[in-house]
Amino acid sequence: MFKAMRASDLLKPRPEGLYCPPGDFFIDPVRPVGRALITHGHSDHARSGHRSVLATQETLDIMGLRYGEDFAGTTQAAAFGQTIDINGVAVTFHPAGHVLGSAQICVEHGGKRIVASGDYKRQKDATCLPFEPIRCDVFITEATFGLPVFRHPPDQDEIARVLKSAAQFPERSHLIGAYALGKAQRVMRLLRDAGYDRPIYIHGALAKLSEYYQSQGIDLGKLEPGTVESRGKADFAGAIVVGPPSAFADRWARRFPDPISCFASGWMRIRQRAKQGGVELPLIISDHADWDELIITIKETGAEEIWVTHGREEALVRWCELEGIAARPLHLVGYEDEGD
Amino acid sequence: MNRFAELLDRLVLTPSRNGKLTLLTDYFRSVEDPDRGLALAAITGDLSIAAVKPAMLRALVVERMDPVLFGYSYDYVGDLAETVSLVWPQPQGHIPNHAPTLAEVVGRLQAASRSDGPKVLSRLLDDASISARFAIIKLVTGGLRIGVSARLAKQALADLGQVDVAEIEELWHGLAPPYTELFAWLEGRAEKPTSAALALFRPVMLSNAVDDGDLEKLDPADYAAEWKWDGIRVQAVCEGGVRRLYSRTGDDVSGAFPDLAAAMNFEATLDGELLVGDPREATGTFSDLQQRLNRKSVSPKIQQQYPAFMRCYDALQIDGDDLRALPFAERRKRLEAFVKTLDPSRFDLSPLVAFSDWETLERLRQAPPHPIIEGVMLKRWDSPYLAGRPKGPWFKWKRDPHTIDAVLMYAQRGHGKRSSFYSDYTFGVWSGPEGSEELVPVGKAYFGFTDEELREIDKYVRDNTIERFGPVRSVRADRRNGLVLEVAFEGLNRSTRHKSGVAMRFPRISRLRWDKPAAEADRIETLQALLDG
Numbered sequence: 001m002f003k004a005m006r007a008s009d010l011l012k013p014r015p016e017g018l019y020c021p022p023g024d025f026f027i028d029p030v031r032p033v034g035r036a037l038i039t040h041g042h043s044d045h046a047r048s049g050h051r052s053v054l055a056t057q058e059t060l061d062i063m064g065l066r067y068g069e070d071f072a073g074t075t076q077a078a079a080f081g082q083t084i085d086i087n088g089v090a091v092t093f094h095p096a097g098h099v100l101g102s103a104q105i106c107v108e109h110g111g112k113r114i115v116a117s118g119d120y121k122r123q124k125d126a127t128c129l130p131f132e133p134i135r136c137d138v139f140i141t142e143a144t145f146g147l148p149v150f151r152h153p154p155d156q157d158e159i160a161r162v163l164k165s166a167a168q169f170p171e172r173s174h175l176i177g178a179y180a181l182g183k184a185q186r187v188m189r190l191l192r193d194a195g196y197d198r199p200i201y202i203h204g205a206l207a208k209l210s211e212y213y214q215s216q217g218i219d220l221g222k223l224e225p226g227t228v229e230s231r232g233k234a235d236f237a238g239a240i241v242v243g244p245p246s247a248f249a250d251r252w253a254r255r256f257p258d259p260i261s262c263f264a265s266g267w268m269r270i271r272q273r274a275k276q277g278g279v280e281l282p283l284i285i286s287d288h289a290d291w292d293e294l295i296i297t298i299k300e301t302g303a304e305e306i307w308v309t310h311g312r313e314e315a316l317v318r319w320c321e322l323e324g325i326a327a328r329p330l331h332l333v334g335y336e337d338e339g340d
Numbered sequence: 341m342n343r344f345a346e347l348l349d350r351l352v353l354t355p356s357r358n359g360k361l362t363l364l365t366d367y368f369r370s371v372e373d374p375d376r377g378l379a380l381a382a383i384t385g386d387l388s389i390a391a392v393k394p395a396m397l398r399a400l401v402v403e404r405m406d407p408v409l410f411g412y413s414y415d416y417v418g419d420l421a422e423t424v425s426l427v428w429p430q431p432q433g434h435i436p437n438h439a440p441t442l443a444e445v446v447g448r449l450q451a452a453s454r455s456d457g458p459k460v461l462s463r464l465l466d467d468a469s470i471s472a473r474f475a476i477i478k479l480v481t482g483g484l485r486i487g488v489s490a491r492l493a494k495q496a497l498a499d500l501g502q503v504d505v506a507e508i509e510e511l512w513h514g515l516a517p518p519y520t521e522l523f524a525w526l527e528g529r530a531e532k533p534t535s536a537a538l539a540l541f542r543p544v545m546l547s548n549a550v551d552d553g554d555l556e557k558l559d560p561a562d563y564a565a566e567w568k569w570d571g572i573r574v575q576a577v578c579e580g581g582v583r584r585l586y587s588r589t590g591d592d593v594s595g596a597f598p599d600l601a602a603a604m605n606f607e608a609t610l611d612g613e614l615l616v617g618d619p620r621e622a623t624g625t626f627s628d629l630q631q632r633l634n635r636k637s638v639s640p641k642i643q644q645q646y647p648a649f650m651r652c653y654d655a656l657q658i659d660g661d662d663l664r665a666l667p668f669a670e671r672r673k674r675l676e677a678f679v680k681t682l683d684p685s686r687f688d689l690s691p692l693v694a695f696s697d698w699e700t701l702e703r704l705r706q707a708p709p710h711p712i713i714e715g716v717m718l719k720r721w722d723s724p725y726l727a728g729r730p731k732g733p734w735f736k737w738k739r740d741p742h743t744i745d746a747v748l749m750y751a752q753r754g755h756g757k758r759s760s761f762y763s764d765y766t767f768g769v770w771s772g773p774e775g776s777e778e779l780v781p782v783g784k785a786y787f788g789f790t791d792e793e794l795r796e797i798d799k800y801v802r803d804n805t806i807e808r809f810g811p812v813r814s815v816r817a818d819r820r821n822g823l824v825l826e827v828a829f830e831g832l833n834r835s836t837r838h839k840s841g842v843a844m845r846f847p848r849i850s851r852l853r854w855d856k857p858a859a860e861a862d863r864i865e866t867l868q869a870l871l872d873g
Contacts, residue, residue, distance in 0.1 A: 147409075254760050281353070
């Protein structure tokens with residue numbers, strides 16, 4: 001008699017990451033493994049040193065930019081919607097809306113379908129394909145912002161606040177802290193969509209990835225290095241500068257006149273976080289789903305069971321219980337919130 | 341409402357005074373009446389709305405959501421107003437048809453009775469955005485706590501109308517929210533408002549510090565000298581039965597000093613220093629005075645133990661005569677005669693200090709007869725009473741500051757121009773028995789050094805960091821390693837809040853002692869001796 005497979009036999013947490021025994025592969029492993037399927041290019045999900053990597057072309061390109069071309073033994077590009085057979089397990093990549101190239105990975109075998117969504121968001125983002133809800137038996141969701149306090153406002157409203165502040169303080173510069181992959185390019189694109197057409201100054205750490213985004217047809221307008229030593233302070237009056245958040249505490253930031261420090265992150269929803277970080281203008285722009293997006297997505301997948309990972313698992317598990325949906329935290333280690 | 345909410349959000353995170361002023365003037369310029377006036381009143385603390393207790397707020401929210409999820413949320417955020425503003429569930433299918441204005445919100449809150457208050461508040465929260473919900477909750481729970489003083493708000497108004505802030509302070513107590521006539525004047529659309537209100541504040545006259553070389557140019561015969569009392573500058577005004585005790589910036593502080601206010605049974609405007617004790621017997625120390633500061637209500641016991649009195653040094657008005665245009669010598673005569681008619685347990689005269697030359701005064705200044713004296717004041721005999729800080733007629737010549745050698749322990753990143761520099765320093769002195777000395781923090785300073793020195797300390801902090809907590813770095817500091825800072829300060833208070841038991845007044849870095857080994861920095865006993873002395 002054919003017996004339906006148990007979900008926990010199809011994917012299970014191991015120290016290296018989420019493992020599929022019948023397919024003999026890992027999803028987003030945090031240590032080098034034989035075969036890795038990778039959802040997106042953030043460094044806590046995409047590590048170097050695997051024997052073979054299956055990911056979207058964009059994710060492979062990004063890994064190449066970050067780690068060098070020899071980041072894995074062999075690579076294979078997965079096209080969205082195309083099913084690939086791995087040792088009898090059907091694997092399909094679907095857009096996750098997180099950053100350029102980001103994917104959810106649908107794993108199907110023995111009548112069970114599990115979607116590992118990686119990191120995702122539902123807000124519109126001109127720098128990547130939108131998330132597609134996939135019907136499944138088990139949905140694995142992130143919970144970075146898995147508390148009812150996290151409600152991300154429309155991103156264009158946040159960008160409007162920067163532009164208003166730039167008009168209010170024309171003699172000062174605005175330094176926007178944004179992670180190098182995804183957030184930085186999204187912020188630049190939002191500035192362009194809001195009609196900002198002056199050059200945007202960028203920190204060196206953003207150059208390669210931004211250039212790659214532009215090569216993929218994502219127009220970020222004129223970008224100039226914010227690193228030219230010879231430039232006088234006055235030249236940066238009124239400038240908008242984008243860089244990794246760590247750089248703003250650095251001596252690098254001294255070249256800019258009386259900077260207003262801005263930080264684009266979902267964490268900026270909490271005032272105390274902004275205050276502690278010395279952020280004067282918090283921009284609540286996140287590449288992760290907020291509370292409302294998490295619960296709407298769970299409902300849309302129709303999943304009868306939810307596995308919750310990296311973030312505030314307990315609140316989301318509690319919500320599922322109240323809704324009569326089976327849920328449990330999936331204790332995976334090694335994931336930080338690099339993307340926010 | 342949304343613009344007010346946005347203003348609050350910006351102000352709370354903007355550390356620089358100029359930045360706050362720009363935000364405030366832009367707001368007053370771009371927002372119409374009566375909203376801007378109500379916002380002004382909310383900031384200056386002149387808006388009265390029946391308060392909602394935190395317990396009520398919590399009850400309202402758990403009626404609407406799972407208490408467990410609320411608990412997780414509150415634990416995470418740590419601030420009730422903020423948590424409620426974020427988690428407040430909008431009723432199903434409820435789409436507010438318009439964002440309420442600040443005037444509508446204030447109107448509905450003020451009109452609410454005690455019993456329907458919670459319902460009115462819930463409706464307002466249903467209709468508001470997250471930021472607006474936070475602002476509404478701040479309005480009803482009292483105290484915006486956004487780091488903007490009434491004085492700063494008035495300065496922003498002065499900037500808006502290009503007038504002197506003294507003009508606004510003088511008008512202030514005759515005006516009421518939403519201050520439509522004030523804005524009309526500031527925008528040049530109407531005459532300056534006149535007020536028939538009694539016992540208004542008159543802007544005070546301030547002094548300049550004596551700088552090197554100032555005295556050589558002055559003739560001692562032109563100046564009167566008085567002790568500089570380290571109390572609270574107050575203005576006592578009684579007019580037509582109305583009594584007001586104002587702070588230096590025009591805040592009404594009568595409520596905090598009911599004992600002194602009760603003795604104000606005259607027709608005059610007097611300038612002086614509020615101190616505690618009985619002037620006929622003994623004047624209290626600064627620690628005694630502290631017992632009367634920052635209290636919402638004062639118990640009879642405290643009033644009896646630490647009675648407030650006023651040491652008068654000028655008269656702006658007596659029995660309806662405005663004396664401000666008269667020379668100081670003339671005003672002083674009138675004051676001397678007038679003070680004699682007042683309750684001697686509550687009012688006395690600040691004595692003149694006789695001197696013939698600057699050297700004599702210097703000696704007196706170095707050895708004042710009472711610990712609450714912080715130097716001498718010099719006042720030109722012929723000077724009229726002028727609002728603000730005119731250069732020349734009044735000088736303050738303070739006692740030299742105390743200094744101590746302390747060791748840098750923690751450094752915090754600054755803001756604005758200093759945002760990439762570690763510019764706020766916590767320093768400590770040694771305590772404990774010989775052989776097992778430990779540093780105990782005694783204060784924090786963020787100025788007194790040059791830009792060049794700031795760069796040097798910044799580099800030192802970066803090179804000697806042992807731990808980081810957010811924007812704060814813990815710096816290597818032990819008997820063998822550490823940067824010694826010479827810290828200057830004006831005085832010490834006892835403090836139960838600090839582990840060291842002392843709190844410094846007005847500390848600043850006076851010198852970097854790169855040459856001095858950390859082990860030779862001062863000990864806590866040095867400070868304790870100062871406290872007892």
